[in-house]
Amino acid sequence: MVHITEKLAKKDVSIAYDQILRDSSIGHTVYVGILEGDGNELFSGKYKNNYNVAIYIKKLLEHNMETGSLPHDNLHLNSYRYYEVGRDTFMPILKKQKDKIEITSMALFKQDKYVGKLEQKDFFIFSGLLEKHRLNSKEFKTHGGYVLINNIRSIPSYHVQIKNGKPSFYIQVKMDARLQDVSKMINVGSKNNLETVTKSIEKQLNAESKKLIKKIQNLNADPLGLGSKFKQQYKLFKLKEWEKIYKTVPIKVKYIVNIEHSGVIE
Numbered sequence: 001m002v003h004i005t006e007k008l009a010k011k012d013v014s015i016a017y018d019q020i021l022r023d024s025s026i027g028h029t030v031y032v033g034i035l036e037g038d039g040n041e042l043f044s045g046k047y048k049n050n051y052n053v054a055i056y057i058k059k060l061l062e063h064n065m066e067t068g069s070l071p072h073d074n075l076h077l078n079s080y081r082y083y084e085v086g087r088d089t090f091m092p093i094l095k096k097q098k099d100k101i102e103i104t105s106m107a108l109f110k111q112d113k114y115v116g117k118l119e120q121k122d123f124f125i126f127s128g129l130l131e132k133h134r135l136n137s138k139e140f141k142t143h144g145g146y147v148l149i150n151n152i153r154s155i156p157s158y159h160v161q162i163k164n165g166k167p168s169f170y171i172q173v174k175m176d177a178r179l180q181d182v183s184k185m186i187n188v189g190s191k192n193n194l195e196t197v198t199k200s201i202e203k204q205l206n207a208e209s210k211k212l213i214k215k216i217q218n219l220n221a222d223p224l225g226l227g228s229k230f231k232q233q234y235k236l237f238k239l240k241e242w243e244k245i246y247k248t249v250p251i252k253v254k255y256i257v258n259i260e261h262s263g264v265i266e
Helices: 006-011 014-022 039-044 053-067 075-083 120-130 191-218 226-233 239-248
Strands: 002-005 032-035 090-097 100-110 113-119 137-142 145-163 166-182 251-260
Touching: 002 006, 006 032, 006 113, 014 075, 039 090, 053 090, 053 100, 100 120, 113 120, 113 191, 120 145, 120 166, 120 191, 137 191, 145 191, 145 226, 166 191, 166 226, 191 239, 191 251, 226 239
Parallel strands: 002 032, 032 090, 166 251
Antiparallel strands: 090 100, 100 113, 137 145, 145 166
16 A cells, blocks of 8 residues: 655645656555554554554455445556546545554545545545445434435436536436335335435435535535546636636536335334
8 A cells, every 4th residue: 555644645745646656566556545643653553453554454445445435446546536637636544543543534635735634424425426336324314213224326427517618517326225224213114204214315415415515615626527527528628717616616416316125124
């Protein structure tokens, strides 16, 4: 794994990328991450498993990519985002927590500088907007109780409308989900109740997506590659002009959730 310190990430990662990509001993499938706090303490720490620290981090990242809400990533994908016009990169932040290492957040970049981060609670929405995703779970409040869903698969699609050279974006996310757990007061055996629960989940996902997008716009970071998508549709695209309007570009998200029969019994 390639490790970058927080201090360097906030200053300038361009030289680090150049050196890493020139080093033939570093494969493009290795992972990239930011170390929060003292890197020496993290690598010299004693952990409850017996893995070598590098292997421990590798397994931690792979597990969260396959069964959690961490977006799929490696050096090749990360550097592609970094160099692509109209897109900014991102990478997980790792921190030593007593006898274990945790993925605490996601660092967002504006070009070559780390400018802000997404918390763990944002990962489900971020991954759903970013790529086809599956297997991660999320809890929703509804009907005075809660439902826990497992995302079987979610697929985002982007639509760009351009008027007078100004874009607006519509992002539709289709999600097939299964109920994992339900509060006793919610009767999902009723078709009407299930439809109401589904609408409630969609409403919460839409609201959380709106909040997340506003956050990344305020940071002036573009991890979703909206600039790149605009560039593909608009021949007169100019990066400097795009950067001037990015923070105020209209972006609407709509989730369409289909809850498959789960066998969950009240």
